[in-house]
Amino acid sequence: MLLKLLPLAVFAALAGFLWKGLSLNPGELPSPLIDRPAPVFSVATLDAALAGDVGADSGTDVEAGAGDKDGDGTGTGADGGTGVVAAFDSSHMEGQVWLLNVWASWCGPCAQEHPQLVDLAASRDVPIVGLNYKDDPNDAYAWLGRYGNIFSDVLSDVDGSVGLDWGVYGVPETFVIDGDGRVRFKHVGPILAEDLENTILPILDELSAVAGAGA
Amino acid sequence: MSGKVIGWAIGCMFALLLTMACSPLEAAESVLVFENPADEARYTALLEEYRCLKCQNQSLAGSRASLAQDLRREIYDRVVAGEPKSAIDEYLVARYGDFVLYRPRFTMATALLWIGPFVLLGIALVASVSIARRSGRNAPEPDVDALAEARRLLDEPLER
Numbered sequence: 001m002l003l004k005l006l007p008l009a010v011f012a013a014l015a016g017f018l019w020k021g022l023s024l025n026p027g028e029l030p031s032p033l034i035d036r037p038a039p040v041f042s043v044a045t046l047d048a049a050l051a052g053d054v055g056a057d058s059g060t061d062v063e064a065g066a067g068d069k070d071g072d073g074t075g076t077g078a079d080g081g082t083g084v085v086a087a088f089d090s091s092h093m094e095g096q097v098w099l100l101n102v103w104a105s106w107c108g109p110c111a112q113e114h115p116q117l118v119d120l121a122a123s124r125d126v127p128i129v130g131l132n133y134k135d136d137p138n139d140a141y142a143w144l145g146r147y148g149n150i151f152s153d154v155l156s157d158v159d160g161s162v163g164l165d166w167g168v169y170g171v172p173e174t175f176v177i178d179g180d181g182r183v184r185f186k187h188v189g190p191i192l193a194e195d196l197e198n199t200i201l202p203i204l205d206e207l208s209a210v211a212g213a214g215a
Numbered sequence: 216m217s218g219k220v221i222g223w224a225i226g227c228m229f230a231l232l233l234t235m236a237c238s239p240l241e242a243a244e245s246v247l248v249f250e251n252p253a254d255e256a257r258y259t260a261l262l263e264e265y266r267c268l269k270c271q272n273q274s275l276a277g278s279r280a281s282l283a284q285d286l287r288r289e290i291y292d293r294v295v296a297g298e299p300k301s302a303i304d305e306y307l308v309a310r311y312g313d314f315v316l317y318r319p320r321f322t323m324a325t326a327l328l329w330i331g332p333f334v335l336l337g338i339a340l341v342a343s344v345s346i347a348r349r350s351g352r353n354a355p356e357p358d359v360d361a362l363a364e365a366r367r368l369l370d371e372p373l374e375r
Contacts, residue, residue, distance in 0.1 A: 006342065029268065032312040134281065160285055167310035169268035169282055 031167055033183040038100075038175070039165040041090050046144075048086040049137040049156035088129070088155050093177065097207045099128045100175040101151070102163060104135040105143035107171045113190035114147045120196060126204055127152035133171055134160040176203055179211035247291050258294045262287065265307060266315050274317065 033039070101117065103110040121128055130151035132140040137156050144154065157163055166175065169188075176185040185203050187195060249255035262276035269280035275287055286307070293303050307315045319325045 003342065003346070026271065029312060029314055032309060160281075164285055164289065165310065167312075169311065 027170065028188050029169070031183070031186040033167060033175075034186065035182055035184065038090070038177045038181055038183045039162075040181075041162045041165060042087055043131075043155045043157055043162050045085050045088055046132055046137055046140055046154040046156045049158065050141055085153075088153050090129075091181075093127070093129070094181045095179055095211075097126055097179055097204060097211055098152075098177050099126060099204075100131055100166070100177065101128055102131045102133045102166070102168050102171055102173040102175075104133050104171050105139040106135065109190035110172045111147060113172055113192070116191045116193055116196045118148065118150050119193075120191075120200070121150040124201070124204055124208075126208070130154045131162060132156050133163045133168060134158065174200075176200070176207070178207045247287075249295070254294050258291060261290055261294065261300065261303065264300075264317055265290075266317055268311055268315065 099120075117128060120126070128151050130149075130153070132154060134157065137158070140154070140156065144151075155162070160168075166173075172190055174187040174191060175183050178184045184207060185200070187200065191200065247258075249258070259276070263274050265275045265286070267273045267275050267278035267280055267283040267286075269282045270278050273283075275283050275290070289306070290303060293306070304316060304320070308320075313319045313322070313325060319328060321329055
């Protein structure tokens with residue numbers, strides 16, 4: 001009797017897998033970085049890239065301001081003078097929950113997700129670091145001027161080497177990093193309103209609660 | 216002027232045109248130079264082993280995606296530095312997961328992928344053997360009377 005039901009059971013299992021497969025997006029790959037320490041990097045800010053002194057002086061005076069949250073000033077004064085933060089060191093983000101958003105001016109879906117990032121920046125006190133991936137700094141600057149700069153820091157990854165270490169394969173991509181410096185979540189493709197509501201905000205709130213309790 | 220010379224000149228012009236037509240494509244990626252042919256062979260073979268994440272049904276060798284170009288460059292540097300394949304695998308898997316390998320490694324996560332077909336084959340064999348045995352065992356006992364009648368009919372001499 002049991003043996004007679006076996007073909008039915010095999011069929012049901014196969015049908016189950018195929019049904020699940022219908023709703024999966026083959027373009028979305030699980031990141032091996034999840035729950036692992038985030039790759040540490042140091043990269044030129046967009047301001048520095050605009051001023052043309054990429055990685056010229058990443059001395060100690062630079063590091064002081066790099067982890068600061070008031071990086072909103074990065075949209076102005078690109079004259080390579082004293083006010084410009086030349087490099088960003090991701091190790092300074094340790095101890096706080098933050099987001100890494102990989103974007104480019106040549107990337108259409110990046111403009112599509114931007115309103116959601118604006119909402120996120122307005123509703124939560126979580127720094128969003130923007131990694132400008134394989135882009136011309138001037139185009140990136142113009143893009144920020146057009147859509148608004150909500151990033152706490154804007155970094156210029158012209159050759160895509162930081163993106164390579166983070167396993168970026170499609171822009172936009174967004175990583176959530178917790179207070180211990182671990183990647184907790186990765187979103188590939190534009191963040192839609194429902195992604196923000198149903199996935200990203202709950203994760204951020206949960207992580208912030210943990211970070212708050214630990215502090 | 217002989218026809219041979221004119222033919223040669225036309226041939227040259229065609230060759231020149233072809234070169235001009237091809238050069239913009241070639242210029243997209245700098246040509247890699249290998250000091251020894253073994254490295255080059257290893258590099259070429261390795262590219263077929265890895266999947267381009269951007270265009271998932273192409274290997275790194277065949278893809279023109281910019282990500283594939285970056286990864287080719289990275290693999291070139293590692294091949295020239297003499298890194299073994301296992302180290303290059305490790306580098307790529309750490310960033311993109313097992314999916315980047317066309318021949319996935321045998322790990323806990325991929326065990327089902329590797330041994331699953333053999334498990335299914337085993338189940339099929341056991342099932343078919345047991346079904347065959349059962350049908351042999353359940354066959355109806357031969358009817359002794361009918362057999363005797365059949366034998367008698369066969370042994371009966373033909374009348375015509």
